Amino acid sequence: MRKTKRTPAGETLTSFMLDFFRLNSRILAAGDRLVAELGLTSARWQILGAITGAEQPQPVSWIARDLSANRQNVQRIVNDLEADGLVRFEANPHHRRAQLVVMTDKGKQTFEAAMGLQAAWVNSLSDGLSVKEIEATHDVVMRLRKNLDDMSEPDSQE
Template sequence: MRATKRTPAGDALSDLVLDLFRLNSRMLAAGDRLVAGLGLTSARWQILGAITAAGRPQPVAWLARDLGANRQNVQRIVNDLHKDGFVAFEANPHHRRAQLVVLTDKGKRAFEAAMRLQAPWINHLSDGLSIKDMETVHRVVTALRTKLEGSDEPDEQA
């Protein structure tokens, strides 16, 4: 069986993806350290952010969709946040079993505090980086995400 060779663009993207995996791990660890004193982790902070960004109460499945995450993982984190008083559940008038997730006052305060910590941290992290380069990376990542959305498996090209 003959192995298909990667194109130069495929090689470049493969290198980028490996670096993105490494960056993701470092960003999550740094985020965990940043918000640990608030009783949060990067994952919890991300869920609180998704709830805030939604603008209205949503069920876990919708939050997971908005995050591009696995519903079961989001449910586990939401359950932990609920146990610790950061979120509450409300009845969903459109679906009896899919409760709506809402921030409690404690959750709102924690998210706001996390964002106050994030601003100087992200400003420092961006020092010396070109805005144009960051915008280019953002466009590339967005284009890749768009190509991957809706696909559970990599495309197989013969």
């Protein structure tokens, strides 16, 4: 069996991805600590952000799609948010079973409080980085995401 060798870019990207996995774990843990006093976790905060960022109320499946997340996991978190009074379900005029997820006033206040905490935290986290460096890293991440999306399309498997 013949092994494919990594290109220099592939080798560097592998190292970057391992560091990115570690960074992601640390970001999630820091986010959990940051919003714990609000009764949130990073996952709950992320879902509230997706709901807030949507132009209109959406069913859970759309929220999951927008986050590139597993629908069942998003459903579980949305159910927890509903139990805590942060979101509610409303009838969907386009689909009887796929209810729309709507933020409550309590949910809006909690999300705004989380974003207030995030501002000082993210400003501190970005110390020593230029906007140009952050934008360049963002460009690389978005290109990798596009490449992954292109690889998952049926036509790209030929």
